[in-house]
Amino acid sequence: MATSKGDGANRFLVWGGDGWVAGHLKKLLQDQGKAVYTTTIRMENREAVLAELARVRPTHVLNAAGCTGRPNVDWCEDNKEATMRSNVIGTLNLADCCHLNGIHCTVFATGCIYQYDEAHPWGGPGFLETDPANFDGSFYSMTKAHVEEVRYPGLPPCVNPVLTCLQIIKHYTNCLVLRLRMPVSDDLHPRNFVTKIAKYDHVVDIPNSNTILSDLLPASILLAEHRDVGVYNFTNPGAISHNEVLTLFRDIVRPSFTWKNFSLEEQAKVIKAGRSNCELDTTKLISKLKEYKYEIPEIHDAYRKCFERMKAAGVE
Numbered sequence: 001m002a003t004s005k006g007d008g009a010n011r012f013l014v015w016g017g018d019g020w021v022a023g024h025l026k027k028l029l030q031d032q033g034k035a036v037y038t039t040t041i042r043m044e045n046r047e048a049v050l051a052e053l054a055r056v057r058p059t060h061v062l063n064a065a066g067c068t069g070r071p072n073v074d075w076c077e078d079n080k081e082a083t084m085r086s087n088v089i090g091t092l093n094l095a096d097c098c099h100l101n102g103i104h105c106t107v108f109a110t111g112c113i114y115q116y117d118e119a120h121p122w123g124g125p126g127f128l129e130t131d132p133a134n135f136d137g138s139f140y141s142m143t144k145a146h147v148e149e150v151r152y153p154g155l156p157p158c159v160n161p162v163l164t165c166l167q168i169i170k171h172y173t174n175c176l177v178l179r180l181r182m183p184v185s186d187d188l189h190p191r192n193f194v195t196k197i198a199k200y201d202h203v204v205d206i207p208n209s210n211t212i213l214s215d216l217l218p219a220s221i222l223l224a225e226h227r228d229v230g231v232y233n234f235t236n237p238g239a240i241s242h243n244e245v246l247t248l249f250r251d252i253v254r255p256s257f258t259w260k261n262f263s264l265e266e267q268a269k270v271i272k273a274g275r276s277n278c279e280l281d282t283t284k285l286i287s288k289l290k291e292y293k294y295e296i297p298e299i300h301d302a303y304r305k306c307f308e309r310m311k312a313a314g315v316e
């Protein structure tokens with residue numbers, strides 16, 4: 001579906017067009033006056049993907065499609081084939097079809113492939129793009145990790161031919177892989193990390209890297225337009241704890257808000273898949289964006305501004 005004419009030579013095709021992040025990308029590109037199209041064609045359907053690329057003739061594909069599970073990633077534990085079909089076979093198929101057609105492909109991936117460890121403790125150094133994934137607590141994260149070339153420590157290289165042959169996306173010279181974590185929008189959409197934790201009966205209190213969409217999505221367009229490739233940790237710099245987020249939310253948006261904490265052990269009793277907690281190192285992203293004179297605010301500052309925008313828009 002064509003949604004905007006645009007005045008440049010670039011034509012953006014957003015994959016997973018009905019999704020949450022995709023909707024934000026479409027609006028952003030429209031607001032920037034760029035040519036943007038969306039599609040809901042299944043990524044794993046090679047003939048249909050090739051036909052869609054031939055029909056729309058994009059210069060850039062923004063892949064915001066993915067099997068994320070409903071109501072949450074616990075769904076992926078019980079639907080492993082469907083999860084692989086989208087997150088592994090589909091993601092690679094789309095990257096490959098774009099490569100064959102000389103199209104730049106930005107993959108909206110996840111940074112939920114790590115957990116704090118001895119070398120990366122709370123408040124210590126964050127995980128680099130080159131660090132191997134060390135979180136296999138959820139099947140969703142595992143499919144996402146294996147589409148990048150990050151291998152679990154101790155996993156023999158050929159332990160599984162399917163997964164081994166999928167550890168290749170970063171070798172596609174047309175692909176930009178952006179690792180989002182716990183994305184946050186300026187509204188209280190159900191997919192917003194803040195909406196999720198504000199609705200839970202109890203929340204853990206652990207510092208994490210978060211992606212404030214208003215700050216990061218414009219950066220994704222800049223990187224795509226410059227045809228940058230490779231893997232980027234795609235979050236605001238720094239880490240913020242659940243309690244810090246909810247305190248800012250209470251102080252700026254909803255003064256009556258209260259919440260209760262529980263421990264990781266107590267949380268494990270009410271979820272099926274494990275949840276990743278980690279800080280990502282954003283040095284590579286920040287220095288690349290400096291070249292384009294684009295700055296990403298530190299996460300506490302970013303949250304404050306996000307909640308102020310929310311309040312100004314009348315969210316309560």
Ligand SMILES: NC(=O)c1ccc[n+]([C@@H]2O[C@H](COP(=O)([O-])OP(=O)(O)OC[C@H]3O[C@@H](n4cnc5c(N)ncnc54)[C@H](OP(=O)(O)O)[C@@H]3O)[C@@H](O)[C@H]2O)c1
Nearest residue numbers: 016018019020021042043064065066067086090109110180
């Ligand atoms: N939201 C988060 O917390 C988060 C965090 C980190 C990374 N991400 C990643 O960012 C991307 C977008 O996330 P989101 O929050 O916008 O998810 P979303 O709202 O669930 O949107 C994903 C969209 O992708 C579509 N889709 C799924 N499998 C597909 C396939 N095989 N072919 C074509 N379309 C397919 C879905 O359509 P159907 O519903 O019809 O299947 C849905 O419209 C995902 O890859 C996700 O893994 C999200």
